[in-house]
Amino acid sequence: MLRLIIRFGLFFLLGFVAPLGAMSDYAYAKAEVKEVRLAAHKDKTRFVLDITEKVSFRIFTLSNPYRVVVDLPEMDWLNEENLKKKAGGHVANFRYGLFIPGTSRLVLDVKGPVKIKKSFILPPANGKPYRFVLDLVGTSPDQFMADMKARKAKARPPAAARAIIPLPRTLERSQKPKGAKRVVVIDPGHGGVDPGAISLNGAYEKRITLAVAKEIKKQLEATGKFKAILTRNRDIFIPLRERVNIARRADAELFISIHADTIKNRRIRGASVYTLSEKASDKEAAALAERENKADVIGGMDLSHESKEVSDILIDLARRDTMNESAHFAEGLVKKLKGRIKVLRNTHRFAGFAVLKAPDVPSVLVELGFLSNRHDEKALRNPKYREKIGMGVADAVSYYFKKVEKAQGS
Ligand SMILES: [Zn+2]
Structure with missing residues (x-):
């Protein structure tokens, strides 16, 4: 009898706890x-x-x-x-x-x-x-x-959603053992509850960015010199701060965030590359950064506890050489993309993108094109075009590290 009571007690207890446990x-x-x-x-x-x-x-x-x-x-x-x-x-x-x-x-x-x-x-x-x-x-x-x-x-909120705290990491770039592969983090924009931009035909930015990121990883790893890590490899929401942390935890030497925008003027098309700056290079770049920075709001994140100071400190921490490195890579990337895909004029621009704020990882954001333009949309849905992007990025990454190695005299 006692055993039965205990069993029933356990049953009720589990019945009560299970719905909570089931969340995670x-x-x-x-x-x-x-x-x-x-x-x-x-x-x-x-x-x-x-x-x-x-x-x-x-x-x-x-x-x-x-x-x-x-x-x-x-x-x-x-x-x-x-x-x-x-x-x-x-x-x-x-x-x-x-x-x-x-x-x-x-x-x-x-x-x-x-x-x-x-x-x-x-x-x-x-x-x-x-x-x-x-x-x-x-x-x-x-x-x-x-x-x-x-x-x-x-x-x-669920535990994992709370556990997004910047990790301590020394600002000193760790010395790579000779022969070790350099780590490049590719960040497919948006995902899960945050679809990103949506084209007139109903193409979702989050799906295009993931397909392109996978292609870039393939091309980078085919060189045998790089290890590419994706911030997400399925349709899931990742807060902006966490994307930055993934790069820092992985000891990445480059961070490349992948996006595709929409714009009112449907004739505008072509790719553009952005790096972090407190002052945006133009109004369009500022508006774009504002749209991209809304990802956490769109994903239903509670940002009431995030003070503005934190983001300002991060900008201060973004040491000059990280910003310079980012700009070097961005310029090389524009060159390598130009021969392969359609790019905008004045293609390297600056703005306050939250996802580019790792103080010690050179970071760029690529807008692959405009989902509001039917040529760009069609191209981005084409695996052949995505392959060209992947090859362009891999080429630019190789070019960048060659210059880094030359500067280091190794
Ligand atoms: Zn985006």
């Missing part, structure tokens, strides 16, 4: 999202997910801009490109995807302060699977802030 560690079959619905009613905006399994969820809100964030277990989502309706009622837009391993994230951009009136999981009924239901109503900014604080106190 889903060992069994992944749930699948079958449908996504958004409906504006008179008294509320209702958001519904049809899901094949019962799942646990955690909701929190963020301000500046107003967002509602829902963390769920890692699931297979309905292809976002197929959604017809992405706005209505209080919702201006929404997106979803893998946030960290084990956690999917849904981010709703709301038009103003909202209140989460209800959130629940409905059991299967009338031929429908499980349904996650979220009801939103309008509220005052003060009430929104009060609710946000209350929710924050109640629930902490």
